[in-house]
Amino acid sequence: xxxxxxxxxxxxxxxxxxxxxxxxxxxxxxxxxxxxxxxxxxxxxxxxxxxxxxxxxxxxxxxxxxxxxxxxxxxxxxxxxxxxxxxxxxxxxxxxxxxxxxxxxxxxxxxxxxxxxxxxxxxxxxxxxxxxxxxxxxxxxxxxxxxxxxxxxxxxxxxxxxxxxxxxxxxxxxxxxxxxxxxxxxxxxxxxxxxxxxxxxxxxxxxxxxxxxxxxxxxxxxxxxxxxxxxxxxxxxxxxxxxxxxxxxxxxxxxxxxxxxxxxxxxxxxxxxxxxxxxxxxxxxxxxxxxxxxxxxxxxxxxxxxxxxxxxxxxxxxxxxxxxxxxxxxxxxxxxxxxxxxxxxxxxxxxxxxxxxxxxxxxxxx
Numbered sequence: 001x002x003x004x005x006x007x008x009x010x011x012x013x014x015x016x017x018x019x020x021x022x023x024x025x026x027x028x029x030x031x032x033x034x035x036x037x038x039x040x041x042x043x044x045x046x047x048x049x050x051x052x053x054x055x056x057x058x059x060x061x062x063x064x065x066x067x068x069x070x071x072x073x074x075x076x077x078x079x080x081x082x083x084x085x086x087x088x089x090x091x092x093x094x095x096x097x098x099x100x101x102x103x104x105x106x107x108x109x110x111x112x113x114x115x116x117x118x119x120x121x122x123x124x125x126x127x128x129x130x131x132x133x134x135x136x137x138x139x140x141x142x143x144x145x146x147x148x149x150x151x152x153x154x155x156x157x158x159x160x161x162x163x164x165x166x167x168x169x170x171x172x173x174x175x176x177x178x179x180x181x182x183x184x185x186x187x188x189x190x191x192x193x194x195x196x197x198x199x200x201x202x203x204x205x206x207x208x209x210x211x212x213x214x215x216x217x218x219x220x221x222x223x224x225x226x227x228x229x230x231x232x233x234x235x236x237x238x239x240x241x242x243x244x245x246x247x248x249x250x251x252x253x254x255x256x257x258x259x260x261x262x263x264x265x266x267x268x269x270x271x272x273x274x275x276x277x278x279x280x281x282x283x284x285x286x287x288x289x290x291x292x293x294x295x296x297x298x299x300x301x302x303x304x305x306x307x308x309x310x311x312x313x314x315x316x317x318x319x320x321x322x323x324x325x326x327x328x329x330x331x332x333x334x335x336x337x338x339x340x341x342x343x344x345x346x347x348x349x350x351x352x353x354x355x356x357x358x359x360x361x362x363x364x365x366x
Contacts, residue, residue: 001217009213009221017191017225027187028233031179035237038301039172039245049078050131053101055089056081061109067120067142068104074138093123100124100135112146172245176237177327178300183233184262185320188226189291192270196361197283200275205362215361219267226263234259254330254339261343262323265350269319271357294320299328319349 017023052071058064071077085092093101101123111118122139124132199205208218234255241247273290277283297311298304298320304312315321326342329335 001214001220002212005213006217006221006224009218010224013221013225014228017229023187023191026190027183027229028236030186031183031233032236032240034182035172035175035179035240036244038175039241049076050134051078051080051099052135053080053082053093053096053098054104055083055085055101056104057084057106058104058108063109063112064104067108067146070142070145071102071138074141076134077138089121090123098123099131102135102139172241172247173249173332174303174328175301176241176247176249177331178324179237180230180234180327181258181262181298181320181324182295182300183237184230184258184323185266185291185294187229187233188263188266189270189273190287191226192222192267193274193277193283193287194280196271196274197277197280200362201280215358219271219358219361223264223267226267227260230259230263249331250334252330252334254336255327257339257343258323258326258330258346261346261350265319265323265346265353268350268353268357271361272353275357275360275362294318297321299324319346322346322349 017027054068054071056064056068068079068081072079082092089101089103101121103121103123105118105120108118108120110116120139120143122136124135238247238249238251241249269290270287273286274283277286293314296302297307297315298318299315300320304315304321304325307315322342322345326339326346329338329342
């Protein structure tokens with residue numbers, strides 16, 4: 001291969017890509033838009049409190065006041081007291097569009113001190129699933145604490161909830177590796193699907209046969225461009241996350257292999273998909289069928305661990321999963337062994353797809 005020809009075509013390929021507004025938008029601008037949207041929505045996730053509307057029918061009792069104080073002290077709830085409401089309290093909550101509600105019954109203190117069974121009523125809103133879970137968990141914790149005190153017991157084990165890896169991590173920290181993986185997938189995949197099918201239809205590859213440029217040089221220039229593009233996109237996303245949302249991510253050497261091997265993998269996959277299709281339209285369909293499941297099932301926006309078991313199995317088959325998992329291991333957890341294993345898997349898949357794509361990719365046969 002001639003390095004000079006590779007460099008010349010690299011510049012030509014880059015100019016052609018940058019002159020395409022759609023390609024430029026989805027490779028560099030769209031991931032930044034996503035991080036701005038998700039960052040703005042979830043930047044305070046875990047720090048805001050869930051409001052609870054409380055009807056205290058035993059309002060003059062110190063025990064009920066202590067119960068409400070304990071709820072406030074959980075740090076996840078904001079108690080909004082209302083006076084006794086006529087009629088059905090559930091209907092009142094619905095009219096107020098309340099997130100959740102709680103009723104402390106009349107005689108709560110008397111029953112508690114006499115160790116008689118007493119129940120507090122918790123109302124949750126089906127449209128606010130996560131908030132309902134927070135309310136139920138907080139109320140259950142306070143109830144357990146009161147039961148423990150009533151039984152004259154001494155707490156030995158306490159429960160503390162922290163994020164995996166670090167107590168300072170927030171949603172935005174986990175989003176950045178996912179969006180870097182997203183950008184590594186989108187630009188090479190869609191570009192190569194389009195180029196390999198459209199250029200074949202338009203006879204451009206037949207013309208390239210008449211030039212000194214070889215197929216290996218053409219592929220090398222394309223790969224180098226997408227590696228550079230992935231690196232630029234990664235730094236844009238990291239910079240946006242850190243500067244605007246205070247993200248806690250590390251740029252380590254473990255990240256670099258994924259910015260090289262990832263583009264190689266998806267250039268090869270796009271080349272294969274575009275080469276086996278019969279037209280640009282069918283190539284676009286094949287590309288979308290391959291790409292969209294990976295976008296949503298590989299941990300780009302949501303942790304794979306929260307998926308149902310059968311979807312986790314599907315995720316582990318998708319190559320983008322190993323790119324994002326490796327980026328998480330390198331940028332968040334500092335887990336070099338996991339990152340290395342993900343690099344090995346990604347590299348093995350990339351080599352296999354590159355061989356298949358190179359064989360399917362027509363050049364001198366056109």
